[in-house]
Amino acid sequence: MTTVEPPAGADRAALDETAARLVELGRDLAAATMAFHTEVADQLGLSVTDHKCLDLIQRANGELTAGRIAEISCLSTGTVTGVIDRLERAGFVRRARDRRDRRKVFVRLVSPPPGELMSYFAGLSRRMEVAASRYEAGELHAIETYVREMLAALRIETTHIRDGVTSPGTG
């Protein structure tokens, strides 16, 4: 980002207020996203966690093992097994053994991807793209950097809390 001159007095207070409002807005965004995903999951007959894992599998282009899904999602391997079972029963994914290493099991999306699933996101993606296209390259860069850093902060915090939960003698 550009070098920031430390503002003084009223400017500083206004900036602090903008920053604090952004934290609140981040929470609003999380709640709105959660509501949207709950609605999609509901219509597909899945839980939000099942749906989120399906999203992970979809973005990985079929090269995910159950262990890797557990790693990325911060869920236990037991939970992930249950999630994959439900997704497999619902016809979204299938388990496939690696030809070279038979012990390795990949979770692959059933192709073609269910059109129903895609259609839920098409409208949202289109509207988000329209919203983003109203900004100039420099502004988009600031937005992207901000969101990326928020993402990093969330991941670090998630790991801290999870480790606090799983390791005995803390918290």
Place this chain on the structure above:
Amino acid sequence: MDSHGCQPTFADCSVLDAVTVGRRLSAAHLLFHTVVAELIGISASDYKCLRLIDRAERPISAGEFAARTRLSTGAVTGVIDRLEQAGLVSRVRDAHDRRRVLIEVPPDGAARLAAIFDSLRRSILAMEADFTADELRTVRTYLVRSVTILHRETERLSSVHSCGGRGR
């Protein structure tokens, strides 16, 4: 090579990146809240209800709560019982209408929740210090628009749902 044809411009790339990164952010939020629920020791759905009560602008009645969550009044009673047992909400009588019972997050429950979120809040505030006021304003308008779009899309989906789009 000239700039005609289908070569994506820098701005086009950024539009797509902003959307992709938004999806990752939503996944990160969901996972964060999953581990928070685990930490407090309540189910994901009870946790969602707790957040609704915590974020309400004033204490709400069980009826309002049921309307907002679209849960049955019976299910709502169960949720409130469990959250009350965990010390995260309390039932209080409405001062204006003694027959009405309101649900709120008691001070120690609120303090417990705030402590969990505080570390995240501080790291986000620290990261924001690297942005200029103009940049933060731009980010703000973008996030406000994103929230509005998400609300509208959720409503659109749920209206399809309730009109029997899937015959449920």
